[in-house]
Amino acid sequence: MVMRSNPDPSRGLGWGAFLAGFVPGLLQFQLGQRRRAALAFASCMALFFAGWTVVGERLFYWALITPDESGSPMLRLAARFGLPLSLPELLNLPANALGALLAWDGSPSGERLWRLPRAMEHLGGFLTAASGMLAAFWSAAAHWELRRRRDGGIDAPAPVADPALCAGLSWLVPGLGHVRAGQKDKGLLLGAAVLVVFGLGLLVSHGHAVDRATASVWWIGQNLCGGGSLFAALVTGPLRMETAPEHLALGTVLCTVAGLMNLVVMVDAYTVAERSVFPVKLSEATS
Amino acid sequence: MSLLFRCAVYALVLFLVAIVVVGQRHATATDTLRAAVPRTGRWLLLSAALVGAMFVLEALFIGW
Numbered sequence: 001m002v003m004r005s006n007p008d009p010s011r012g013l014g015w016g017a018f019l020a021g022f023v024p025g026l027l028q029f030q031l032g033q034r035r036r037a038a039l040a041f042a043s044c045m046a047l048f049f050a051g052w053t054v055v056g057e058r059l060f061y062w063a064l065i066t067p068d069e070s071g072s073p074m075l076r077l078a079a080r081f082g083l084p085l086s087l088p089e090l091l092n093l094p095a096n097a098l099g100a101l102l103a104w105d106g107s108p109s110g111e112r113l114w115r116l117p118r119a120m121e122h123l124g125g126f127l128t129a130a131s132g133m134l135a136a137f138w139s140a141a142a143h144w145e146l147r148r149r150r151d152g153g154i155d156a157p158a159p160v161a162d163p164a165l166c167a168g169l170s171w172l173v174p175g176l177g178h179v180r181a182g183q184k185d186k187g188l189l190l191g192a193a194v195l196v197v198f199g200l201g202l203l204v205s206h207g208h209a210v211d212r213a214t215a216s217v218w219w220i221g222q223n224l225c226g227g228g229s230l231f232a233a234l235v236t237g238p239l240r241m242e243t244a245p246e247h248l249a250l251g252t253v254l255c256t257v258a259g260l261m262n263l264v265v266m267v268d269a270y271t272v273a274e275r276s277v278f279p280v281k282l283s284e285a286t287s
Numbered sequence: 288m289s290l291l292f293r294c295a296v297y298a299l300v301l302f303l304v305a306i307v308v309v310g311q312r313h314a315t316a317t318d319t320l321r322a323a324v325p326r327t328g329r330w331l332l333l334s335a336a337l338v339g340a341m342f343v344l345e346a347l348f349i350g351w
Contacts, residue, residue: 185316193303200296254300261307268311 013146022093024135027142031149040138041094048095048131054124057103059086059096061114062125062216068111080104087220088132091139095131117213122237125212126230129223133171140164140270152277163273170269171226174262177269181276190265198228198258205251207236208244218252224259224266301334302327 012018020026025040052059060067060079063086067079078084082093082100089096105113118124141164148156161180170177175191178184201209210232212219223229232255245251302323309322 183314186310186314186319189316189319190307190310193306197300197303200300250296257300257304261304264307264311271311272314 013143013150017143017146021139021143022091022135024092024094024138027139027146031142031145033145040135044092044131044135044138045095047134048089048092048099048128051124051127051129051131052095052099052103054118054120055128056099056118057105057110057113058116058118058121058125059089059099059103059128060084062086062212062219064217064220066114068114076106086128088136088223089128091132092135099128121213122211122233126223126233129212129229130226133223133226134168137164137168137171140167144270144274148277157277159273160276161273163270166269166273167266170262170266171224172230173227174225174265177266178272181269181272183272187269190268194225194258194262194265195228197261198222198225198255201251201254201256201258202228202232202236203251204245204247204254206245207232207239208241208248209251209255211237215252218256221256221259225255225262228255228258228262297334298327298331301330305330 017027020030023041024044025037028034028037028040063084065075065084067076067084075084080101082090082097086096089099104110141162144159144163148159160182161177166177166181168177169180170191173191174194175187175189178187178190181187209215210219210222210229219229222232305323305326306319309326310319313319313322
């Protein structure tokens with residue numbers, strides 16, 4: 001791959017790199033990191049199919065666009081290839097497509113299976129989603145390496161911590177990425193802020209705010225706080241809901257807000273590590 | 288849920304969101320906390336103005 005030193009740093013890496021990021025390991029392969037490429041692909045596939053064996057075709061039910069009988073023929077055709085928006089699984093495109101191909105049954109009885117709750121589906125749904133997030137972090141790692149080589153040359157200095165690793169750690173434990181990048185007290189503060197909002201949401205909803213089966217669209221945002229949604233998948237999700245808690249809506253919103261807050265924390269953790277190599281110029285910071 | 292409790296939850300969540308938002312411009316927890324307080328105050332004022340504007344619109348178009 002041809003790398004130029006010191007072009008305009010505000011320039012992006014292009015659509016090619018963006019789209020290649022949807023296939024785990026492809027960018028690492030292009031960078032010549034064969035072992036990392038294999039590891040990225042295998043880890044994302046393994047995580048997805050660990051969850052897929054539990055949830056199977058139920059992923060169609062959780063998609064933003066459901067390819068049921070009322071949908072257009074085009075949508076139903078796209079569903080065969082995993083293209084209805086199952087987020088964040090879509091970020092792991094090959095596994096999502098393969099899972100969709102294996103699970104697709106367009107008959108009415110097949111569609112009824114989408115709606116059938118499964119044992120351990122909370123954990124299964126978390127694992128398939130985690131594979132999408134993992135694919136995004138592998139992609140971020142490759143994008144970082146592309147940028148490091150492009151803007152810093154082949155002998156660019158190593159960052160204080162891998163930016164993609166910092167973002168991934170913050171997904172799992174809010175604030176941990178900042179701790180890894182050297183901003184310990186700020187990481188603890190940001191992590192506490194996210195977890196308090198998430199915990200408050202679970203508390204007022206008696207633990208029912210984070211449930212992919214009943215609030216799949218809200219869950220997309222809640223899953224951005226990976227540690228929180230893992231806790232919910234293991235502990236509160238399987239709890240039986242006899243009657244809807246009075247403040248279920250408030251809890252759902254709070255947990256989603258916490259997820260979106262953690263997205264900001266993840267991006268900031270990435271940026272903190274990135275700036276250890278490419279510091280922001282004073283003129284850029286004040287503009 | 289009493290109105291006071293709702294306002295307390297709203298203010299608390301707003302403060303925690305402000306911490307995350309202003310945290311992007313600061314490197315330490317102390318600086319972040321110091322900057323989050325006025326930001327929360329500003330957002331609370333804007334929220335109050337928004338609620339006031341909605342009351343005015345309600346009075347104008349629906350009636351008191």
